[in-house]
Amino acid sequence: MAPEIRVEGLSVWYDRQRALKDVSLNVRPGTVMALIGPSGCGKSTFLRAINRLIEESTPRARVQGHVQVGDIDVYHPSTDVNDLRRRVGMVFQLPNPFPFSIFDNVAYGPRLQGVRDGRTLRRLVENSLKQAALWDEVRGKLRRPALALSGGQQQRLCIARALAVNPDVLLMDEPTASLDPLSTSKIEELVADLRGRYTIILVTHNLRQAARISDHTAFFSNGMVIETGDTRQIFTAPREQQTEEYLTGRYED
Template sequence: MGLDIHVNKLSVWYRGHQALRQVSLDVNAGEVLALIGPSGCGKSTFLRALNRLLDEDLGARRTGQVMMEGVDVLAPEHDITALRRRVGMVFQTPNPFPFSIFDNVAYGLRLQGTNDAAALRRTVEESLRQAALWDEVRGKLRRPALALSGGQQQRLCIARALAVGPEVLLMDEPTASLDPLSTARIEELIGNLRGRYTIVLVTHNLRQAARVSDRTAFFAHGSLVEIGPTRQIFTVPQDPRTEEYLTGRMES
């Protein structure tokens, strides 16, 4: 199902340097939105504003609104924990904790106070199935997560995010550190999750954006240059900067 997100004039400063300038865009429930653009263009900052991970950084300041179901989740009084349960995140480098596979997936549930063994087992299995990892780790849930391959670790991180029951999944270059085969599996997984979750995917891999996303947004120098259906962005971009970026990159 997922969730509609309306971003309204979002600006972010890091220690005086403006990283995001007045970004306004909508993400539709259940779609995969790809964010592309050169390094340092503000894509990751945008992602981190959506689940307020920016708040962990003392040097960051922001203005603007992010509306979910009519509520501004950036408002100081909004419950940050509740927000992060609805908006899961997967990072650039797989970051499973140095615990067992089971404990990694159960981590978020236990935070919420779920200690019932049966319920935990059920959700862990279901999340691993959704993340297409179950068949590989079945019967090995007590093994350390760090013994898994990089691609498996990233799918474990996806399972860990799914276990909390989010409606939105933020993915920050999830395949940047993976080999092509693992990358393909993650992309396939994103395809399977489409429709059930609203997915915002930051990627440097333009082919990936073209393959998996419904719509694509192009960022440059902290501003949103243009956003539209992926096919349109890649074939007939409206803005010359988008075309420059796409052609420059596509040819290499």
């Protein structure tokens, strides 16, 4: 079952620079939460704090606050970070397939978890590619290099790779920013299809995209959450003046 994500009083520092300031935000199970706001306002930092990738990307980062993903207390000393990252998958702005075959990209995670049976691996790869809406395009090409795929196909392959380890949550950091309109449309359709099975947090600078595919939206500015709510409400009747100014293009950071 897709979990709830509860964040309370989350602050992040990069050395002396405070990137997030006492952020509290809940994401309901099986929904899509869009994070919007100007560049550098803390959206990507927020994502990386949820599955502790921030520790790898910025070793000197300091985190304060509470993050709960289902039954996982993310920053508790006993939390298994590898298990956390299996359950909380990440998709980045630029597709990052491994220099392996299509099959081996998707099978990579299950193999690390100890899956060795060929039939089981084939079933996992097929199911993951189907969930990522890529199976029909690559079913006869699984041994071909993943890097030979188009940019949009590579991004869906990365989503399939994340799904292959049976996560509960998908974090997506501007997953369509580098893609053409057709590939963007396919990723948006995929997110809509995955809704309900996974809890999804999506960072996007495309306001129309946020309006199309998210259930709830949070507007970030200067490391803080200015407003959060139902997406329709945020886009049609924002409560905060800063939110309205951002949505109408009059915002000055």
